[in-house]
Amino acid sequence: MLNILWLGFFLVGAVAALARWLVAGDPAVFSQIIEALFGMAKVSVDIMLLLFGTLTLWMGFLKIAEKAGLIDSLARLLAPIFARLMPGVPRGHPAIGLITMNFAANGLGLDNAATPIGLRAMRALQELNPKPDTATDAQILFLALNTSALTLLPVTIFMYRLQQGAPEPAMVFLPILIATSASTLAALLAVGIVQRLRLWDPVVLAWLGGTALIVGGIMTLLAGMSSAAMSAASSLVGNLVVFALIILFLVVGAWRRVPVYDAFVEGAKEGFDVAKNLLPYLVAMLCAIGVLRASGALDFILEGIRSVVTWFGWDTRFVDALPTALAKPFSGSAARALMIETMENYGVDSFPALLSAVVQGSTETTFYVLAVYFGAVGIQKSRHAVGCALIADLAGVLAAIAVCYWFFG
DSSP states (O other): OHHHHHHHHHHHHHHHHHHHHHTSOOTTHHHHHHHHHHHHHHHHHHHHHHHHHHHHHHHHHHHHHHHTTHHHHHHHHHHHHHHHHOTTSOTTOHHHHHHHHHHHHHHTTOHHHHHHHHHHHHHHHHTTOSSTTBOOHHHHHHHHHHHTTOOSOOHHHHHHHHHTTOSSGGGGHHHHHHHHHHHHHHHHHHHHHHHTOOTTSHHHHHHHHHHHHHHHHHHHHHHTSOHHHHHHHHHHHHHHHHHHHHHHHHHHHHHTTOOHHHHHHHHHHHHHHHHHTSHHHHHHHHHHHHHHHHTTHHHHHHHHHHHHHHHTTOOOGGGGGHHHHHHTTTOHHHHHHHHHHHHHHHOTTSHHHHHHHHHHHHOOOHHHHIIIIIHHTTOOBOTTHHHHHHHHHHHHHHHHHHHHHHHHO
16 A cells, blocks of 8 residues: 555656646756755755654663563553453553553654564454454454554653654644544444443443543633744643653662663664664655645645535635545554654744644544554454544544644634
């Protein structure tokens, strides 16, 4: 799928460039494409320099949390709800701890760090699978929740905004929190209905109700604020949560006699190994997006969508962020590249760039996750996994659009 998508970007760009040359009489399009190719290659390297630091930093702190037992404590805390949502997984099974670590990495916005942990969790679930070629209910729920991308602390989004010059990188914190909550709830409800899970169980209702109260409380608190005040509050809370989490990891690690410096370095090395493999993918996708934009193809597609939206009488500002939403189910790198390109083209704090960042933080690469996670354990029959995951994606995108108009409109 990724091969087709990447090749398609270049072929569509080539057709659009030929049309601009032969029909519109604009031969300068080819120099613009070449300039975009080399320009995006440079942007990729600039991003990677910051990405190296971000991933090594957070993988280091996550290793301290793991050695301090915070991950195990979280697994024990979540055991009652997992026992009801994944009744086929025995209590205390290693898969529960790995799933928790995967959710923790996703919650911190460490998409690339979450993948290797998620693969280990999928392999652990596969050990319980009586039909190795068919996804179990637990595997489908894990994948659907994974693709819903519950992001409590989107540090990589902050990093990209910082790299693009945003004065307040954490301004999108609360919008992402609300949108990703909608996506995750949609994933849980979709899987729960298909699998006939006991979502009305008191324990499940308590967790869902507690989460709803927290999110509802945040929304109620924000309801009386102006857009400027909401943006400022989002930035303050985002920065405060990041720093508080770091202090929590360090204090608990030191209290439990974890050599925090050594643990940090161990985790940072793992983060470095993850980061160093990303540059080729980032260059490939950013350059392809650059060709698509420079050729005029992307503008042509967006103008078509904008015409339809205008015909319905709706506001059209969200259209410029749709490329990220459309690419996200297929490729995280393509969506990331489109988000960065949107920031560069419209300005990092423009409405399209803010919406693109919120979409990036509230949805996941459904088909990529499906291929990697199920492919790693040899599952060929995904059953209802794709449908439930796409429902979560749609809910996340719609929520992102709504909340951005609320915060930044």
